[in-house]
Amino acid sequence: xxxxxxxxxxxxxxxxxxxxxxxxxxxxxxxxxxxxxxxxxxxxxxxxxxxxxxxxxxxxxxxxxxxxxxxxxxxxxxxxxxxxxxxxxxxxxxxxxxxxxxxxxxxxxxxxxxxxxxxxxxxxxxxxxxxxxxxxxxxxxxxxxxxxxxxxxxxxxxxxxxxxxxxxxxxxxxxxxxxxxxxxxxxxxxxxxxxxxxxxxxxxxxxxxxxxxxxxxxxxxxxxxxxxxxxxxxxxxxxxxxxxxxxxxxxxxxxxxxxxx
Numbered sequence: 165x166x167x168x169x170x171x172x173x174x175x176x177x178x179x180x181x182x183x184x185x186x187x188x189x190x191x192x193x194x195x196x197x198x199x200x201x202x203x204x205x206x207x208x209x210x211x212x213x214x215x216x217x218x219x220x221x222x223x224x225x226x227x228x229x230x231x232x233x234x235x236x237x238x239x240x241x242x243x244x245x246x247x248x249x250x251x252x253x254x255x256x257x258x259x260x261x262x263x264x265x266x267x268x269x270x271x272x273x274x275x276x277x278x279x280x281x282x283x284x285x286x287x288x289x290x291x292x293x294x295x296x297x298x299x300x301x302x303x304x305x306x307x308x309x310x311x312x313x314x315x316x317x318x319x320x321x322x323x324x325x326x327x328x329x330x331x332x333x334x335x336x337x338x339x340x341x342x343x344x345x346x347x348x349x350x351x352x353x354x355x356x357x358x359x360x361x362x363x364x365x366x367x368x369x370x371x372x373x374x375x376x377x378x379x380x381x382x383x384x385x386x387x388x389x390x391x392x393x394x395x396x397x398x399x400x401x402x403x404x405x406x407x408x409x410x411x412x413x414x415x416x417x418x419x420x421x422x423x424x425x
Contacts (some may be wrong), residue, residue, distance in 0.1 A: 169328040204336045207271035212343070213337075215268060219340030220228065222251035231295030232258050234341070235310060235355070236273040238284040242364050243311065244291060245280065246298070246353040247273040247375065248343040261339040262290050263331045272343040289315070291361060301355050301370045310361035 204211055223231055231251045235244040247269065252261040262269065274285040281288060291310040293301060300308045318325035346352060356364040 175261055179406075201267045202332055205266075205268045209266055211268060212272070214336065215265065215340050216342045217340070218337055219249060219251045219342040222253065222340055223249075226251070226254075228295035230254060232292040233295060233297055233301075234262070234269060235291045235293060236270070236281060236288050237291065237357075238281065239287055239289060240359070242356045242358075243280070244355050244357050245273065246344055247276055248341055249295065250292070250339070250340040256334055256338050258311075259313045260331050260334065262292070263316055263328070264334050264336075264339060265341050266290070266315070269341055270345075270388055272341075276344060276346070284366065291357075303354075304363035304365050306367055308363075310357055312361065313370060353407055 212300075219231075230253065231249055232248050233246060234248045236247045237244045250258065250261055250265075250269075252258065256264075260407050269270060269290060270288050271286060273288065274282040290313045292313060293308065293310050314324075314332075316324040316328050318328045344353070
């Protein structure tokens with residue numbers, strides 16, 4: 165009988181937590197969408213798990229100070245999809261942490277949203293928000309502005325080539341990325357933003373704030389209480405930001421978009 169051999173022999177990687185079989189091809193630099201992808205940032209299980217574990221380790225040591233929420237959109241689209249969380253050590257900037265892990269983050273996002281993001285892979289934009297700011301994002305807080313991380317183009321831009329060379333010197337354990345995962349038919353967390361990262365829809369206030377503002381007293385945009393945050397968090401389970409916006413329109417007695425009379 166004939167024996168079929170793969171073109172690339174497999175190397176066994178073993179650690180305390182997992183064992184992966186990885187092709188020798190996975191140990192080589194590759195060019196993808198004009199970027200030189202280091203082997204430790206190729207989208208393979210070993211790398212995904214390692215960067216997730218690194219995120220947890222940095223997060224536990226530094227809290228939210230060195231973390232960011234990661235959103236991704238198609239060019240010029242209003243819809244920003246939450247795709248995961250980023251952590252880094254203090255010597256690495258948020259932009260550098262994204263650029264070093266760009267392939268891993270973009271590929272994860274494209275796989276997470278195969279209809280919404282996958283067709284634009286290679287052109288997707290990565291935007292950052294402060295760590296654990298989902299509630300403020302859900303409320304469309306006007307002072308919470310997303311920051312875009314530039315996509316490097318080293319083949320056509322000498323400065324980008326220099327930047328990428330610097331970024332690629334950072335070791336993988338100086339930053340981490342924990343990708344978003346959907347469970348039980350979740351639709352995914354999204355928000356609507358302008359090209360400058362500001363909310364594209366009006367701020368959402370709590371029912372108590374609405375009543376206070378209608379009575380002509382208090383600050384309608386005060387920080388929500390823990391109880392209000394807990395209520396909003398329960399609303400976020402399995403819903404998207406558009407549903408929250410529609411609920412706000414209903415409470416205000418305004419016409420609800422895309423809803424039959």
